[in-house]
Amino acid sequence: xxxxxxxxxxxALTTVQDLGRRGYAxxxxxxxxxxxxxxxxxxxxxxxxxxxxxxxxxxxxxAAFRVAAHCHVAVTGAVxxxxxxxxxAGWAVPxxxxxxxxxxxxxxxxxxxxxIAVSGxxxxxxxxxxxxxxxxxxxxxPAVRTGAVLPVGLATPTPAGIDYAPYPIPSRAxxxxxxxxxxxxxxxAASIAELDATTWTVTPRSNRIALRLSGPAxxxxxxxxxxxxxxVLGSIQVPPDGQPVLFLADHPATGxxxxxxxxxxxxxxxxxxxxxxxxxxxxxRAA
Numbered sequence: 001x002x003x004x005x006x007x008x009x010x011x012a013l014t015t016v017q018d019l020g021r022r023g024y025a026x027x028x029x030x031x032x033x034x035x036x037x038x039x040x041x042x043x044x045x046x047x048x049x050x051x052x053x054x055x056x057x058x059x060x061x062x063a064a065f066r067v068a069a070h071c072h073v074a075v076t077g078a079v080x081x082x083x084x085x086x087x088x089a090g091w092a093v094p095x096x097x098x099x100x101x102x103x104x105x106x107x108x109x110x111x112x113x114x115x116i117a118v119s120g121x122x123x124x125x126x127x128x129x130x131x132x133x134x135x136x137x138x139x140x141x142p143a144v145r146t147g148a149v150l151p152v153g154l155a156t157p158t159p160a161g162i163d164y165a166p167y168p169i170p171s172r173a174x175x176x177x178x179x180x181x182x183x184x185x186x187x188x189a190a191s192i193a194e195l196d197a198t199t200w201t202v203t204p205r206s207n208r209i210a211l212r213l214s215g216p217a218x219x220x221x222x223x224x225x226x227x228x229x230x231x232v233l234g235s236i237q238v239p240p241d242g243q244p245v246l247f248l249a250d251h252p253a254t255g256x257x258x259x260x261x262x263x264x265x266x267x268x269x270x271x272x273x274x275x276x277x278x279x280x281x282x283x284x285r286a287a
Contacts, residue, residue, distance in 0.1 A: 007148045017035075
């Protein structure tokens with residue numbers, strides 16, 4: 001029997017994500033994809049899927065769904081209670097789910113985004129080679145709502161034969177490497193020092209597009225405006241109010257404010273679990 005998921009509780013924001021749309025920045029299409037890639041790929045590995053298989057990415061309040069056929073499910077990323085028809089289930093392990101049973105991923109106790117992999121993967125129609133929902137451009141499937149029915153692909157692999165996968169619980173305090181440039185010359189030397197020395201607070205205005213941070217205002221040293229330039233995942237942009245913006249998966253392809261530093265990809269994935277009120281520290285390095 002083919003499988004499908006019926007969404008019983010859509011949660012605050014649940015989307016379909018994979019590794020995103022690479023290679024289309026010249027067309028002003030951002031990569032999108034999972035904000036916490038290591039968590040997504042681990043969930044897929046646990047249920048026997050290839051790493052780029054589409055999953056559900058939930059935000060803060062989790063989600064719940066009913067399966068039509070027997071399958072395996074794994075939940076990683078943000079940590080919260082997981083139940084299958086009311087029975088407690090494990091985090092970061094493959095869980096067998098029978099036809100007709102309901103999986104409920106509860107509110108995040110640590111972190112922001114949970115990743116729910118189902119054996120066979122979420123089999124929505126790809127757009128530009130990806131099944132990811134892009135909130136900025138509107139590409140891909142719409143955000144998942146209560147009552148939606150999502151197709152699931154054919155599950156041929158077997159789940160991982162383990163009962164625990166070591167994985168760090170998301171922290172409220174995140175330290176990130178930061179390589180200066182390309183426009184660090186647009187802010188004062190004192191502001192570069194503050195970028196490095198400040199413990200920045202993650203604001204509630206943060207989303208899949210960017211982390212918006214609060215702290216001392218970084219000062220431009222020129223009134224000359226930049227022409228719009230390409231920006232990449234992990235760019236730290238300084239708008240006129242001086243409060244840095246750290247671009248995540250759904251970031252715009254271009255921007256007109258100075259990008260004063262870039263966080264490398266191995267560090268940026270942890271930002272997907274940065275909670276409002278949590279903190280970010282940049283460890284600034286010369287480019």
